[in-house]
Amino acid sequence: MLGACLNPGWVDSGYYNSCGRKTTVINPANKKSIEVVIIDSCISDDAKHPFHCNDISLTKAAFLALGGNPDDGYLANNVKWYFNDQKK
Structure with missing residues (x-):
């Protein structure tokens, strides 16, 4: 499984604890998408x-x-991401 990290507010706050959450990341430039697991804050x-x-x-x-x-x-471009359990 591939990994990623997010801003600390998404990972270790009173409202969110996203460590271990599966997340889809999309590169709009080439249409590639991957699934990662949030492993830390950064x-x-x-x-x-x-x-x-x-x-x-x-x-x-x-x-x-x-x-x-x-x-x-x-x-070189912005990626899009979302938590898989909150797909838009």
Whole structure:
């Protein structure tokens, strides 16, 4: 199973505990989609690349499965994600 992490408010707060939740991530640029499990919370201390509330950070395997280029280290477009138990 592939993994990802979310902003701490989604993972360890009074309202949400999303560790272990299955989540679908879609790369609209190439139409690839994957299922990941939320494994942790994460933040960024890089002012040029802040980690916003609805951002998702992928493990390397998940990143590559969505068509990410390992030389770039990031996807050039925004991905979409949702918890599988709350599919829209």
